[in-house]
Amino acid sequence: MxxxxxxxxxxxxxxxxxxxxxxxxxxxxxxxxxxxxxxxxxxxxxxxxxxxxxxxxxxxxxxATAQCDPDLAPKPAPKPAARPAPPPAARPAAPAPAARPPAPPKPVAAKPAPPKRCDANVVLVADQLFAFGSRTINNAAKARLDKDVVGRIATCATLESVVIEGHTDRLGSQQFNQKLSERRADAVKAYLVSKGIAKDKIETIGMGKTVPAKFCPDSKNRKELIACLAPNRRVAVSIKGPAK
Known part of the structure; x- marks a missing residue:
């Protein structure tokens, strides 16, 4: 017990x-x-x-438990992700406005045609107008001036200008040739004024032998040299103005 x-x-x-x-x-x-x-x-x-x-x-x-062995304990299943909210329903697009037909192209104004002119350049060989070394116009030269210069000026509605250049060859001194070219230009002007061409519309210039149109060698005799240099002895007339 x-x-x-x-x-x-x-x-x-x-x-x-x-x-x-x-x-x-x-x-x-x-x-x-x-x-x-x-x-x-x-x-x-x-x-x-x-x-x-x-x-x-x-x-x-x-x-294993989460209290004692958290690293070994089974993890709780993750919560399912929340589903995103559905997007708002798209509004039906407004109908596009009806396309307007393209406007017809504007008519392109035609460019005005340039005004007609009566401009002209007339070259007259001095030997046909004057005798060698002379400033007097011969009768045959007057007929040529009437046709090619006065006749051309007649086609102008208004005359803007007439420029007359006198030229000589290289024979003779510079002073002589300069004076001769000026006098020949003045002689043509005087004739045009006598035909009714306004004096204030005409300008004369003496070019002397400074602007040759042809070169000729000095080896030629004088007669041949004078004939060779004929194109340098000339009168050039420039006409400007609107045509009729």
């Missing part, structure tokens, strides 16, 4: 205590097999002073 604290225990009390202890141990062992961790009498997982859990000999990685 056992005693506790000086009290005599009856035999049946010893039996009851043993049965209770055995049942408690069986319950703890069953709990350890289920959780894999040491638990207290309340069924909670027992931890040490640092909060670490005690694994039992039954523990396997499949028993």
């Amino acid at each position: 056992l005693k506790r604290g000086g009290t005599q225990l009856k035999p049946f009390a010893h039996l009851a205590a043993a049965v209770a202890l055995a049942g408690s141990l069986q319950a703890v062992d069953a709990q350890a097999q289920v959780s894999g961790y040491v638990t207290d009498t309340r069924g909670a997982v027992a931890t040490d002073a640092f909060g670490l859990c005690w694994r039992t000999g039954y523990w396997t990685p499949a028993m």
